[in-house]
Amino acid sequence: MGVTFLVVAGIYFAAILAISAWSALRTKTEEDFIAAGRTIGPLVGGAVLTATQISAGTFVGTVGRHYLAGVSWWYVWFGVWAGWLVSAFWVAPKLRRFGALTVPDYVSARFGSRAAGALAGALIVVSYTIYLVAQYQAAGEIALTVFGIEPLTAMILLMASVVIYTLPGGVRGSSYIEFLQTLIMVAALLAAVPVLLHYTGGPGPAVRFLESLDPRLTGWYYGPKELLAFGISFGFSIAAAPYELTRFYSMRDERTVRRAIYVAIGFQVVIGLSVLAIGMLTRVLFPNLSSVDLASSVMAFEVLPSIVGALLLVAMLSAIMSTVNSILLVVGAGVAHDLYGKFLQPSASQGHLVLVNRISMVILALIPVYFALQKYGDVQAIVVEQAKFIASFFFVPVVIGLNWRRGTAAGAIAAMLGGFLACGIWEFTGQRSFASHGIDAVEVGVAVSLLLFVAVSRFTRPVPAEQLAVFFGPPESRS
Numbered sequence: 001m002g003v004t005f006l007v008v009a010g011i012y013f014a015a016i017l018a019i020s021a022w023s024a025l026r027t028k029t030e031e032d033f034i035a036a037g038r039t040i041g042p043l044v045g046g047a048v049l050t051a052t053q054i055s056a057g058t059f060v061g062t063v064g065r066h067y068l069a070g071v072s073w074w075y076v077w078f079g080v081w082a083g084w085l086v087s088a089f090w091v092a093p094k095l096r097r098f099g100a101l102t103v104p105d106y107v108s109a110r111f112g113s114r115a116a117g118a119l120a121g122a123l124i125v126v127s128y129t130i131y132l133v134a135q136y137q138a139a140g141e142i143a144l145t146v147f148g149i150e151p152l153t154a155m156i157l158l159m160a161s162v163v164i165y166t167l168p169g170g171v172r173g174s175s176y177i178e179f180l181q182t183l184i185m186v187a188a189l190l191a192a193v194p195v196l197l198h199y200t201g202g203p204g205p206a207v208r209f210l211e212s213l214d215p216r217l218t219g220w221y222y223g224p225k226e227l228l229a230f231g232i233s234f235g236f237s238i239a240a241a242p243y244e245l246t247r248f249y250s251m252r253d254e255r256t257v258r259r260a261i262y263v264a265i266g267f268q269v270v271i272g273l274s275v276l277a278i279g280m281l282t283r284v285l286f287p288n289l290s291s292v293d294l295a296s297s298v299m300a301f302e303v304l305p306s307i308v309g310a311l312l313l314v315a316m317l318s319a320i321m322s323t324v325n326s327i328l329l330v331v332g333a334g335v336a337h338d339l340y341g342k343f344l345q346p347s348a349s350q351g352h353l354v355l356v357n358r359i360s361m362v363i364l365a366l367i368p369v370y371f372a373l374q375k376y377g378d379v380q381a382i383v384v385e386q387a388k389f390i391a392s393f394f395f396v397p398v399v400i401g402l403n404w405r406r407g408t409a410a411g412a413i414a415a416m417l418g419g420f421l422a423c424g425i426w427e428f429t430g431q432r433s434f435a436s437h438g439i440d441a442v443e444v445g446v447a448v449s450l451l452l453f454v455a456v457s458r459f460t461r462p463v464p465a466e467q468l469a470v471f472f473g474p475p476e477s478r479s
Helices: 002-024 030-038 042-053 056-098 103-111 114-147 151-166 170-200 203-213 224-239 242-248 254-285 292-302 306-344 350-366 368-374 379-400 409-433 441-458 465-472
Strands: none
Touching: 002 151, 002 170, 002 306, 030 170, 042 170, 042 242, 042 254, 042 306, 056 103, 056 114, 056 224, 056 242, 056 254, 056 292, 056 306, 056 379, 056 465, 103 114, 103 242, 103 306, 103 379, 103 409, 103 465, 114 151, 114 242, 114 292, 114 306, 114 350, 114 368, 114 379, 114 409, 151 306, 151 350, 151 368, 170 203, 170 242, 170 254, 170 292, 170 306, 203 254, 224 379, 224 441, 242 306, 242 379, 254 292, 292 306, 306 350, 350 368, 379 409, 379 441, 409 441
């Protein structure tokens, strides 16, 4: 495995470096760096959305959840796909038509408020720092389990490799790299499932063993209320996720965006079913692992043939790297474009803004290392927490804001702050007291955000009609 992995990983990183160098030659302006010159087509775009979504939360966290809980966790995917469809019909086309560089750009323009855009940028940086913690922690788990490398070393290597391929070409380079990463992920998963079925004796014996181990593994480990809360967290988050929405700006037009979302859902159906099978079959072979996060790496190292195992390990690293890359592009743009470029140095040149983007990404890449080493929870738990916060403060201003013209700047600010605080308070205090009601923090956060958005908007000055034309059409077109 060691030699095979090095060969496969060597080829993979050589391809990444080649794409990164090619894209660097074509990255001259901030629009090139943040939006790839608006050149991405539907197939590459769909693969990019897939690679951004399929992270450590899938290859490590979701495999671990299926290892722990069996089949019931799979129903969470329906929430994810519902979020994608909401985005396809009510969010993505309008955002692409607007043609901004970042999601806070949209917030500023839609609500006519630089303050609302700055708040959106700040909340994005905070929330996605949490998400980076999960990716780093997953990399540490894999490195320690498979290679005996200390987690800190693995995290530094991960950060360095992602920064190296992200900084030169920005979104253009990362888009084609993530297309390659998606193909590797799908190929590795499809190759792994038949091997595991062979070693477990086929579906029948595997199911019987799991039922004897714990009947909930083939039934309902999680109840409907829990699954609904998880699905809402991911669905609301996906419909308004800045690291996904930002990718729409790099695509050619509105039609391309919608087709890319359908391509992404197709990739994710294949990945979701494969991950379900891998998690449950690994439980058959290794029923008593010390941590559920070890399931994917132990399976790849101990069970699969060397070439398949190496491919799967590279796919895991690809998933982590693609998500870290997307997050760093978003948070870097949040600092450089939405905060620095608009408030501190509005007259900065294009080259200067690209440089600030790159410096911001390096600094923000370092922050999560400390928190990842503390291991506050398993990988999937951290991913779920991040999704709850994104949904709570961003779903209403983005999804409702794009489809209700009466929303105002004060309403958007109240919705973002109120949703963020309500989710946090409920998650860390109130939910423990009211657990018997089965109400999750994301439900509280989105509900508070919506109520504040509507109530405050009703009592504050509307956004001028001409400013809303790009999102809702000219005033005379209203019925």
